Amino acid sequence: MLVLDRDSRVALMALAACALLLLGLIALAGESPLRVLAILIGDGFLTRAGLADALVRSIPLTLTGLGVALSFRAGVFNIGVDGQLLIGAALAMACAPILGPLPSALALPLLLLAGTLGGAIWGGIAGILKARFGANEIIATIMLNYIAIQMVSWLIRGPLQEPMGIFPRSEKLAASLRLPILFDGTRLSAGLIVAALACVAVWFLVARSRYGYALTVTGKNADAARYGGIQPAVIAFSVLCLSGALAGLAGIVEVSGLHGRLQEGFAGGIGITAIAVALLARLSPLWVPVAAFGFAGLYVGSDAIARLTAVPFPLVHVIEGTIVLAFLVLQIMPKAKDR
Amino acid sequence: MDLMLLTGLLASGVRFAMPLLFAALGETMGQKSGVLNVGLEGIMLVGAFLAVAFSVATGSPWGGLLAATLGGAAMGLLHGFFAVRLKVDQIVSGLALILLGLGLSGFGYRLVFAGHQTIRVPGFERLDLGPLSDLPVLGPLLFSHHLLAYVGIFMAVGLWWILTRTGLGLTIRAVGENPKAADSVGIDVDKVRMRCAAFGGAMAGIGGAYLSTAQLAGFVEDMVAGRGFIAIACVVFARWNPLGVLAVALIFGIADAGQIRLQPFFPQIPYQFFIILPYVLALVALAGSAKSASLPAALAQPYRKA
Numbered sequence: 298m299l300v301l302d303r304d305s306r307v308a309l310m311a312l313a314a315c316a317l318l319l320l321g322l323i324a325l326a327g328e329s330p331l332r333v334l335a336i337l338i339g340d341g342f343l344t345r346a347g348l349a350d351a352l353v354r355s356i357p358l359t360l361t362g363l364g365v366a367l368s369f370r371a372g373v374f375n376i377g378v379d380g381q382l383l384i385g386a387a388l389a390m391a392c393a394p395i396l397g398p399l400p401s402a403l404a405l406p407l408l409l410l411a412g413t414l415g416g417a418i419w420g421g422i423a424g425i426l427k428a429r430f431g432a433n434e435i436i437a438t439i440m441l442n443y444i445a446i447q448m449v450s451w452l453i454r455g456p457l458q459e460p461m462g463i464f465p466r467s468e469k470l471a472a473s474l475r476l477p478i479l480f481d482g483t484r485l486s487a488g489l490i491v492a493a494l495a496c497v498a499v500w501f502l503v504a505r506s507r508y509g510y511a512l513t514v515t516g517k518n519a520d521a522a523r524y525g526g527i528q529p530a531v532i533a534f535s536v537l538c539l540s541g542a543l544a545g546l547a548g549i550v551e552v553s554g555l556h557g558r559l560q561e562g563f564a565g566g567i568g569i570t571a572i573a574v575a576l577l578a579r580l581s582p583l584w585v586p587v588a589a590f591g592f593a594g595l596y597v598g599s600d601a602i603a604r605l606t607a608v609p610f611p612l613v614h615v616i617e618g619t620i621v622l623a624f625l626v627l628q629i630m631p632k633a634k635d636r
Numbered sequence: 637m638d639l640m641l642l643t644g645l646l647a648s649g650v651r652f653a654m655p656l657l658f659a660a661l662g663e664t665m666g667q668k669s670g671v672l673n674v675g676l677e678g679i680m681l682v683g684a685f686l687a688v689a690f691s692v693a694t695g696s697p698w699g700g701l702l703a704a705t706l707g708g709a710a711m712g713l714l715h716g717f718f719a720v721r722l723k724v725d726q727i728v729s730g731l732a733l734i735l736l737g738l739g740l741s742g743f744g745y746r747l748v749f750a751g752h753q754t755i756r757v758p759g760f761e762r763l764d765l766g767p768l769s770d771l772p773v774l775g776p777l778l779f780s781h782h783l784l785a786y787v788g789i790f791m792a793v794g795l796w797w798i799l800t801r802t803g804l805g806l807t808i809r810a811v812g813e814n815p816k817a818a819d820s821v822g823i824d825v826d827k828v829r830m831r832c833a834a835f836g837g838a839m840a841g842i843g844g845a846y847l848s849t850a851q852l853a854g855f856v857e858d859m860v861a862g863r864g865f866i867a868i869a870c871v872v873f874a875r876w877n878p879l880g881v882l883a884v885a886l887i888f889g890i891a892d893a894g895q896i897r898l899q900p901f902f903p904q905i906p907y908q909f910f911i912i913l914p915y916v917l918a919l920v921a922l923a924g925s926a927k928s929a930s931l932p933a934a935l936a937q938p939y940r941k942a
Contacts, residue, residue: 308722322740326747374727432922433872435674435727439865440915440922447908455906569738572731609746611857614739621732625724 308626315619322615326608333602341598349483353555354593355586357382357547357567359492362574362585363499364543370503370580371536372516377423377438378544378568380445381416385545386552387449388415390457390467390559393474401473408474409491409549416545417538419445424537428530434537442568453559466560476554486554492586495543500582512536544568570596573617576624592617639773645897646890647776650785651851653889655680655843655860657788659867660874660881661795662839666712668799668876669832670812671719672936674730676840677864678737679711683844685741688757688855689748697760697849701784704845705838711737712837716830723938734864742857749855760784760850782850784842792882799878808832812932815939825939840864866918873921875930884921891917 323330340347361378368375375381389412396404396411423441426432450465452458459468476486503509515522515532522529548564556563574592578584599613659676666673673679683704691700711733718729749755760782762769768779799805807828810818815825847863848855866888874880895910902910 304722311717311722322743376731426919426923430923432919433868436865436869436872436922437919439862440869440918443862443915444912447912451906451908569735573735576728607747609743609750611739611742611746614735615743616739618732618735618739621728621735622718625718625722625728625732628724629722 305626305630308629312619312623312626315622319612319615319619322612323608326606328606328608333606333608336602336605337595337598339598340601341594341596347594347597347601349480349485350597351590351594352489353484353486354596355590356486356488356492356554357551357564358570358574358589358593359586360495360547360550361544361567361571362578362589363495363582364540364547365571365575366578366580366582366585367499367503367512367543368536368540369575370516371512371532372519373427373533373536373540374435375420375423375438375537375540376435376568376572377420377442378540378547378571379564379566380438380442380568381419381541381544382548382551382564382567383445383449384419384548385412385414385416385541386548386559386564387452387457388412388418388545389549390470390552391452393470396474397471399473404473405476405553408553409546412549412552413542413546416548417542420537420539420541420544421534423541424534427537428534434533438537449559450561453561457559459558464560467558469558470553474553475557476550484555486550488550488554491546491550495546496582496586499543499585503582508535544571569614570617573621576621579624641897643773643776645893647780648893648897649886649890650777650781651889652892653885654782654785654788655847655851655863656867656870656888657792657882657885658843658846659840659864660870660885661788661791661878662712662836662843663868663871664874664876664878664881665795665799665808665839666832666836667871667935668812668932669808669829670815670932670934670937670939671716671829671833671836672726672730673712673715673719673733673833673836673840674727674868675711675715675733675737675864676836676843676867677860677862678734679708679837679840680844680847680860680864680867681737681741681858682711683708683841684848684859685744685844685855686841687845687849688755689744691758691849692755695758697758700758700849701842701845704841706841708841708844709834709838712834712840713830715837716833720826720829720833720938723940726936726938738858741855745855745857755854757849757853759853782846784846784850788846789882792878796878809932811939812934815934815937819939819941829939840867843867862915866914869918869922873925875925876932877930888914888917 320330323333365375389408392411396407419441423434423437426437427434453465453467457467459466476488479485511527511532515527515529519529551564552559570592574588577588599610602608603610659680686707687700687704690703691697715729715733718724719726762780765779769775807823811825811828819825870881870884874884892914895913899907899910
């Protein structure tokens with residue numbers, strides 16, 4: 298039988314309190330928790346439409362979750378995924394008119410590359426601030442988020458606005474620059490393949506390369522890393538670039554695969570969910586898509602809950618917060634057994 | 637720019653500075669004791685929501701303030717429980733607070749206020765000091781703020797005094813600099829840290845309350861808009877000195893008030909470039925001050941008894 302020490306018991310009680318809080322909130326909205334749970338699981342995972350929608354949403358969550366996992370592994374807290382995603386999408390959209398006339402087989406990869414580059418630049422700014430000036434990356438990346446939101450707001454009302462000039466949004470991407478839809482009747486695009494390839498690439502980087510080793514060592518013990526000839530500042534800068542690159546790729550994949558154009562709030566809330574995704578995957582690249590799919594389903598289900606019941610949508614963030622706390626509690630469990 | 641305009645700018649700068657000031661003062665005490673809370677944003681959101689909800693319910697902004705303070709303290713304690721008691725990663729625990737705060741405030745707002753188009757929120761009255769408030773320049777600048785603003789300034793001085801001149805301050809600093817030494821002279825490290833974490837949460841709650849019931853009048857989802865993180869930047873830039881925090885918060889407040897007032901003067905410049913000014917300022921401040929010897933040595937490091 299598993300014997301738990303006092304800390305673990307207290308931790309489990311804290312989790313139980315969080316679960317009670319969730320039930321209390323649902324009761325407060327005057328709904329039965331069972332019905333809400335049934336809708337969450339039923340609509341999020343068990344219907345064909347829900348499943349397809351969850352897959353669609355898991356694409357950006359996988360890409361950004363990979364980026365967050367990479368940076369967290371190195372002990373670098375990239376909270377600015379949203380900004381990197383926006384700047385990636387914006388830079389790619391700025392390049393779109395040049396790429397449009399090219400054959401699709403050439404233009405589409407270049408478009409994705411431009412998005413990746415944009416995200417890397419935005420992440421790299423935080424990277425320079427951290428590596429060169431020692432600025433805390435959490436605050437730096439968040440500030441860059443707000444700056445990116447305003448920059449996109451300006452771009453879609455200014456230089457990148459559709460020629461009609463009525464709505465604050467960009468022109469639609471040319472067909473040659475759209476990621477193809479995988480299955481007719483769904484919105485699932487080839488972005489799914491991009492995300493899968495990214496998983497393999499990041500897994501290889503983490504598990505099989507010297508760089509991945511350097512990341513993990515730096516994250517576990519920066520002093521030991523320095524002793525081993527690894528420069529934590531270089532790691533911090535490079536991992537913020539990489540993490541931003543994945544976020545930027547997610548941004549242009551969202552635009553090219555799903556929305557077709559740049560508009561306001563097209564990817565709101567992905568960044569904060571990406572953190573929960575990466576943590577739930579325990580920062581392991583191969584678990585990221587699984588966690589991303591789980592959270593995507595949670596979002597689809599929460600949409601349905603907000604539509605069908607009196608329970609407001611932001612409950613999903615309370616659930617996410619609870620999951621992050623659960624992750625922390627699980628972390629101390631094995632330690633409790635060691636003692 | 638004429639004098640009237642400048643006075644107005646500085647006066648609203650003071651108003652804009654207050655949410656940052658309260659949150660940053662609380663964070664200063666937490667960090668001084670070794671507890672890093674990156675979740676101020678979430679706590680401020682909850683504080684802002686509770687303040688509005690309970691101001692409406694009780695008919696008085698003070699009822700709202702009380703609720704926000706208690707709600708903030710509860711979230712601070714939750715963070716303390718994970719960061720201090722369970723000794724898990726303080727940054728991740730803070731991130732959880734952001735999610736919880738975003739969820740709880742948004743949930744509560746939609747539940748309580750959905751469908752109501754306009755709700756009159758009983759806000760804080762400006763202090764009227766009679767002839768003093770009517771003084772030109774000095775009146776609007778110094779003698780016409782909400783009572784809460786004076787409380788904030790008083791707290792900055794008081795906390796500075798506590799930290800640097802009292803035994804309690806020495807205890808807090810010892811716990812944040814060298815918990816082992818503090819432990820060896822009989823200080824209960826975790827208890828001090830828990831209390832500082834709760835205090836920090838309560839102050840962030842007050843900061844949120846100020847935002848929704850004194851600076852603005854009402855709650856909008858995600859209304860804190862990064863101020864929780866700017867507050868942390870204030871702490872770093874002020875080198876963990878409460879008086880410095882007051883000065884830095886005022887700089888940010890004036891920058892924020894200034895960007896709004898500058899917009900009409902430069903219609904040819906897109907307004908978005910003004911909105912980003914406080915955020916850019918925070919980046920510059922961070923870059924200019926990060927490598928500081930004032931950083932509490934045991935910040936974000938849990939203490940385990942040997």
